[in-house]
Amino acid sequence: GNSVTQMEGPVTLSEExxxxxxxxYTATGYPSLFWYVQYPGEGLQLLLKATKADDKGSNxxxxxxxxxxxxxxxxxxxxxxxxxxxxxxxxxxxSGGGADGLTFGKGTHxxxxx
Amino acid sequence: KAGVTQTPRYLIKTxxxxxxxxxxxxxxxxxxxWYQQTPGQGLQFLFEYFSETQxxxxxxxxxxxxxQFSNSRSEMNVSTLELGDSALYLCASSLEGYSYGYTxxxxxxxxxx
Numbered sequence: 670g671n672s673v674t675q676m677e678g679p680v681t682l683s684e685e686x687x688x689x690x691x692x693x694y695t696a697t698g699y700p701s702l703f704w705y706v707q708y709p710g711e712g713l714q715l716l717l718k719a720t721k722a723d724d725k726g727s728n729x730x731x732x733x734x735x736x737x738x739x740x741x742x743x744x745x746x747x748x749x750x751x752x753x754x755x756x757x758x759x760x761x762x763x764s765g766g767g768a769d770g771l772t773f774g775k776g777t778h779x780x781x782x783x
Numbered sequence: 784k785a786g787v788t789q790t791p792r793y794l795i796k797t798x799x800x801x802x803x804x805x806x807x808x809x810x811x812x813x814x815x816x817w818y819q820q821t822p823g824q825g826l827q828f829l830f831e832y833f834s835e836t837q838x839x840x841x842x843x844x845x846x847x848x849x850x851q852f853s854n855s856r857s858e859m860n861v862s863t864l865e866l867g868d869s870a871l872y873l874c875a876s877s878l879e880g881y882s883y884g885y886t887x888x889x890x891x892x893x894x895x896x
Contacts (some may be wrong), residue, residue, distance in 0.1 A: 720882040
C-alpha cells in the first residue's frame with residue numbers, strides 16, 4: 670500500500686533560518702505529491718504540489734522537488750518567519766484513478782522563534 | 784469562489800448516539816473525500832465519493848458511512864458513537880484526476896462524552 674514518512678518534530682528554528690522538512694514515500698505507479706499546511710484551529714491548506722518526476726512545486730518561498738530516484742519530496746525554505754509556525758503534512762495521491770484519496774505523513778510541527 | 788463548507792463546526796454527543804456531518808464542496812468539484820484527524824493517529828482516509836458513488840473506503844468499521852448527492856454535497860454518518868470517535872473530521876473536494884490537490888474545509892470537531 671501507499672505510505673508517507675516525514676520527520677515529526679517539533680522542529681524549532683530561529684527566524685531567518687533555513688528550513689528542510691524531509692519526506693519520503695512508498696507508492697505504486699507515479700503518484701502526485703503535495704505539501705499541506707495547517708495553522709492552529711484551521712483546516713488544511715494546499716501549499717504546493719508536483720505531479721511528475723523532477724517537477725518543482727513552489728509557493729510563498731517554499732519549494733519541493735519530486736525525486737523519483739530517491740522517492741522523496743523534501744520541503745525547503747531559505748528564510749523562515751514567525752508566521753510560518755504551523756504543522757506541515759506531506760501527502761500523495763495515487764495514480765491509480767485517484768480514488769484512494771490522500772495518504773498523509775504524520776505531520777511536522779514547526780516552531781519559529783523571533 | 785466559495786470554499787468547502789462543513790457543518791456544524793462543533794458537536795458534542797453521548798456514547799451510543801449517532802451523528803451526521805455535512806460537506807458542501809467547491810462548485811464544479813465532483814470528488815469528495817473525508818478524513819479523520821486525531822493526535823494519535825494523524826490524518827486517516829475515511830472514504831472517497833465521485834458522482835454519488837463511493838469509490839474507496841479506508842480501514843474504518845461499518846459504523847462509519849457516507850453518501851453523496853447529485854449536487855455533489857456529501858454527508859458522513861457515524862452510528863453507535865464511541866469515545867474514540869472524538870476527532871476533527873475533515874472534508875475535501877477536488878477536480879477529477881490524481882494530479883489535482885484537494886481543497887479542505889475547516890472541519891467538524893466531534894467530541895463524544
